[in-house]
Amino acid sequence: MRPAEWKPGQKQSLAPGGFGAPESPQLYSESLACFENRWYTEKMFNLSRSIPRVLSIGAGLNASSITLMKEPLDLLSAEGAVEHRFALSGQARRTDIGWCDLCVFLQTQENIDVRVLNAVQAAGKKAVFLADDDYLNIPPGHMKTPHFEYPHRRRNYLRFLQRCDLVLTTTGRLAGAFGGYAARPVYVFETLPVPDLYYAAPPRWSEDGVFRFLYAASAFNYRHLMDIAAPAIVRVMEEYGPKVHFIFMGGDFPLGPPERRTVLGGRMPYYEFLEKFAAVTADAALAPLDRSEYSLGKSDLKYREYGPRGLAGIYSDTPVYAQSVRHGQTGLLAADGEDDWHAAMARLIDNPAQARAMGLAARRQLEAGCTLRAFADLWRDKIIGPALTGDFAPAPLRPEEKKGGQADLRRPAAFELARRRSQIWRRIRTFWYDAFYLDRNRAVVALKKFLRRLFVV
Numbered sequence: 506m507r508p509a510e511w512k513p514g515q516k517q518s519l520a521p522g523g524f525g526a527p528e529s530p531q532l533y534s535e536s537l538a539c540f541e542n543r544w545y546t547e548k549m550f551n552l553s554r555s556i557p558r559v560l561s562i563g564a565g566l567n568a569s570s571i572t573l574m575k576e577p578l579d580l581l582s583a584e585g586a587v588e589h590r591f592a593l594s595g596q597a598r599r600t601d602i603g604w605c606d607l608c609v610f611l612q613t614q615e616n617i618d619v620r621v622l623n624a625v626q627a628a629g630k631k632a633v634f635l636a637d638d639d640y641l642n643i644p645p646g647h648m649k650t651p652h653f654e655y656p657h658r659r660r661n662y663l664r665f666l667q668r669c670d671l672v673l674t675t676t677g678r679l680a681g682a683f684g685g686y687a688a689r690p691v692y693v694f695e696t697l698p699v700p701d702l703y704y705a706a707p708p709r710w711s712e713d714g715v716f717r718f719l720y721a722a723s724a725f726n727y728r729h730l731m732d733i734a735a736p737a738i739v740r741v742m743e744e745y746g747p748k749v750h751f752i753f754m755g756g757d758f759p760l761g762p763p764e765r766r767t768v769l770g771g772r773m774p775y776y777e778f779l780e781k782f783a784a785v786t787a788d789a790a791l792a793p794l795d796r797s798e799y800s801l802g803k804s805d806l807k808y809r810e811y812g813p814r815g816l817a818g819i820y821s822d823t824p825v826y827a828q829s830v831r832h833g834q835t836g837l838l839a840a841d842g843e844d845d846w847h848a849a850m851a852r853l854i855d856n857p858a859q860a861r862a863m864g865l866a867a868r869r870q871l872e873a874g875c876t877l878r879a880f881a882d883l884w885r886d887k888i889i890g891p892a893l894t895g896d897f898a899p900a901p902l903r904p905e906e907k908k909g910g911q912a913d914l915r916r917p918a919a920f921e922l923a924r925r926r927s928q929i930w931r932r933i934r935t936f937w938y939d940a941f942y943l944d945r946n947r948a949v950v951a952l953k954k955f956l957r958r959l960f961v962v
Contacts, residue, residue, distance in 0.1 A: 560605035639802035698880035708815025719787035721754035733793035737846035812867030
């Protein structure tokens with residue numbers, strides 16, 4: 506029972522004669538019981554604060570960490586729905602872990618990240634793992650293959666899948682692949698965000714009679730372009746001459762006449778990529794993709810990048826794009842052959858009005874639901890709340906999504922020597938992280954044990 510003088514936000518003295526003290530002993534005892542119950546709730550269950558605190562940790566400021574995690578949570582934080590802090594991998598402090606209610610990890614696989622997970626769970630906080638790539642099934646020859654051939658990264662990736670309270674992913678195929686390892690439900694995002702910068706300006710089509718194709722991707726994915734679409738691109742350059750031009754962002758394309766192609770920088774921060782991409786003048790775009798298990802687990806990111814800019818995309822005819830792109834209406838689907846890609850590009854070059862109509866149709870389709878606002882609401886209603894309360898039910902997977910690839914966890918012998926050579930550096934790095942961010946006493950014990958093994962025969 507609250508005294509009449511008490512107002513929300515003011516401190517109340519329960520001692521007789523204090524501010525807002527009840528006049529009778531009965532009212533005093535009732536107020537004391539209310540105070541004890543509120544203290545117990547705050548101390549044991551931490552339910553008095555209605556705004557959840559979310560700490561997100563990303564491997565870097567790349568496309569995934571910004572669009573999938575940082576921007577939607579920052580939007581909710583600006584609106585007062587959550588309190589959000591973002592930290593790069595290895596930079597989360599002990600005070601951040603004590604501050605948060607929920608910790609979200611994105612594509613983390615280093616030993617330092619596992620130690621942060623240990624600290625989060627030791628503090629009784631909830632942990633969520635967000636994975637938008639199938640790092641357990643990287644094909645041979647991929648640029649990320651050497652990175653994940655080190656056994657500790659694959660082991661740590663599995664630790665996050667098995668130990669986190671909730672696993673988030675972007676496609677049903679990834680959910681099927683991770684389902685055999687995750688101890689908790691795997692949630693598939695119902696919608697994926699598109700940066701608002703793409704919607705802010707109208708499409709920038711060519712007005713000088715030259716039809717321009719755009720290909721924007723990281724250097725990791727340029728092998729798809731070289732293996733699938735490169736012969737058709739060179740053939741179109743030679744056939745149409747000055748009537749066509751190709752723009753490449755994120756990597757180099759060394760084939761074809763130099764005057765028919767433009768390269769806009771190499772690797773760049775994602776914020777810089779967003780600004781340059783939104784300012785590019787183009788009429789259509791290319792999105793080749795191979796059929797490896799790793800690639801089939803990807804989302805339709807290129808469609809969500811090209812569509813809002815009003816670009817008619819030519820996409821590989823794989824399940825990744827076939828579920829989103831309506832062939833002939835919002836884009837074109839092409840098989841892996843040179844003739845198929847050549848025919849698709851020729852169709853758009855010969856019919857620029859049809860290409861613009863496809864681009865506008867894709868833009869309208871994405872504006873209906875693939876916005877940052879919709880994705881932020883999804884985080885608030887279906888991820889943060891259920892993750893804190895444990896009331897979560899994942900959507901059922903389709904039969905073809907349950908056939909996700911199984912990870913080969915055998916340790917490659919060729920990298921065993923490299924693992925041993927890097928062991929000393931990783932232990933020293935772990936010691937400094939414990940010493941300055943987590944537990945100094947544990948760091949001293951670990952250092953003594955390491956020095957004893959190093960100098961005592």
